[in-house]
Amino acid sequence: MKTVSSTKPVTITHSSEEGLINSSQDLGWEYIVFNEYQLAPTQISYPAFPQHNLYLCLANRPYRIHHLMGKQRYVGIYSRGDIGITPAGIASIYRTEGNDHFLQIQIEQQFLHQVAQETDEIDASSVELIPKFRERNPQIEQIIMMLYSELHQGSGWGSKLYIESLSNALAVNLLRGYSVKKTNFNLHSVGLSDSKLLLVTDYINDNIGTEIKISDLAALVGISQFHFSRLFKKSVGMSPHKYVIKQRLERAKSLLKNPELSVTDIALLCGFNSHSHLGKYFRQLTGFTPKQYRN
Incomplete structure (x- = not known):
């Protein structure tokens, strides 16, 4: 330069x-x-x-x-x-x-x-x-x-x-x-307490079909978004985003057993915005499309 x-x-x-x-x-x-x-x-x-x-x-x-x-x-x-x-x-x-x-x-x-x-x-x-x-x-x-x-x-x-x-x-x-003022970024060495982790995971499961934001999850246990993401990953071994996707897919697998529900209906009930949105993640997890899994 x-x-x-x-x-x-x-x-x-x-x-x-x-x-x-x-x-x-x-x-x-x-x-x-x-x-x-x-x-x-x-x-x-x-x-x-x-x-x-x-x-x-x-x-x-x-x-x-x-x-x-x-x-x-x-x-x-x-x-x-x-x-x-x-x-x-x-x-x-x-x-x-x-x-x-x-x-x-x-x-x-x-x-x-x-x-x-x-x-x-x-x-x-x-x-x-x-x-x-x-x-x-x-x-x-x-x-x-x-x-x-x-x-x-x-x-x-x-x-x-x-x-x-x-x-x-x-x-x-x-x-x-x-940054002009360097930061140390001291991180907690342990994850969320059992009670806080259960509070968060229960909230995710109860609201799996709606928009779930990190800010809401962090507020639920009274800590910052940054610290929440770090502590959650220490506790469950994956980021909040990946955990939510996994739980949505587990719910979808359960609902696919009901032949009266269309794949599109299941996608929306599980928090995905379309049939294809569900299909993308479902194939990554199972190797099958939702329809193949159902059959």
């Missing part, structure tokens, strides 16, 4: 619709907005967003990029997998010398502060992200690509629970690697 003195180029004001090919804006995702862009070589001016902005390059061919972030200017070759971070409140301008394909993840400041407070009990107001021009982070890249997959094909209650988990994991990794 080459850093040079700041100059002010002629700019084109960015429209949020320009080059936008996919967005989570209308999917009901909480705390984050996930956008996918494809743009021809251009120069764009971004305002100082109130959210933190994270970028992941998906371009098939490397290209040179000129990026003015606040008062600092960077020049370098961007390629697939490169990550950029523009903290909230910093305006930026960038110019590309090749076709650009990238993901933009906007993260609410309050959400990041909340995760910081929950994970390490620090003064959340002191947490700030460090600007990054071209970074490699396999963990963050993997989380972003999981969200990207949900943007294209995920929907329904199970998906929302999954997105909550991924959003928390993304926030933790950003705080761990790119």
